[in-house]
Amino acid sequence: MRQQGLLQWFLDRFGLKEPHKALFERPVPEGLSYFYCLGGMAFTAFLISAFSGLFLSVFYVPEENRAFQSIVMLHEDIAFGRLMRGIHKWSATLLIVFLILHGLRVFVSRAYRPPRELNWLSGVILFLLSMAEGFTGYLLPWDQKAYWATVVGTNIIGLIPLFGDLLLITLRGGSDVSGATLIRFYSLHILWLPILMLFFLWMHFHMIRKLGIARSL
């Protein structure tokens, strides 16, 4: 088969398999259940969110007067636009669900114990970053629900002693939730937080590769 030959040639030249053997072909302890797949499922949900988000970013306009209109346009004028947005929304929801279940599994099977502390820590940071992704993404439709949810959510940050006010106006880009807030949240949602997440995902996976899956109880 020609395609087989071409693929084989590419793999030979690129040499992708050899250096990644340690990552993909590693021993797995006995007695694992499907609960050990939850982390992988969360990662899959992350990948789907990231991929569908790439498409949404083509059509979304993070501007005060056009944000909502651009989503209406996405729904009504773009082929499969509504589907794309639905996939983004539901994969994001499932990401949070899987993360909670994954965290519970790790907790119950006591997989956080030394030498895996850093795995737990990076996992907690990833969970917080995912929540921040959810919070910033919630504002972007720029409808009443999004606006007031962000007013309330950022007001909570304002209650932090000493730095509360500074953090509040820095996050909002002013004293009220406005177009400046929208741009800030958009930037956080599509650039800052995903880059941070990639870094901590790398850390998380590096620890798994180094130590292997914790032996089940």
Added chain:
Amino acid sequence: MDRRDFLKSAIKIAFSIIGLLSVPFIVSLRPRYIRKKETKFFFLTRLEDMPRRDVKRYDLSLTSDKGSNSQGKSFRIYVVNTNKGWIALSPVCTHLGCLVNYSRTKKEFICPCHGGRYSIEGEVLGGPPPQGLTKLPLRIDNDKVYVGLRI
């Protein structure tokens, strides 16, 4: 110093400079100019449409305030007819800023978020709010009622 050491320290210096440069970037995230809020009066309703008793809800959309960044925004305002006259209340809960609803059966303003309760005149009855609902100034002029909003 051989070449290896020189390159090592050159890289360290370069990254230190990049690290220091990030400080002004972080400072720049803080908004430099915060617009001062001032009270502006907007047409609310005609005098005959003011509530005879209890509470009436008005939804105000600011189409007249052209040029400012509040244009096109809408505000919900409650006007209460007390024994002493009308008072206008902001619906924004003083706890975290949710919009309160008026319950006709309980004769209270109830915040849907954390259960803050306010009396019909806006005083705190229970729940987390630290202070009563903000009273908005009313101005009556030629049978027209104007309400003052801080925006």
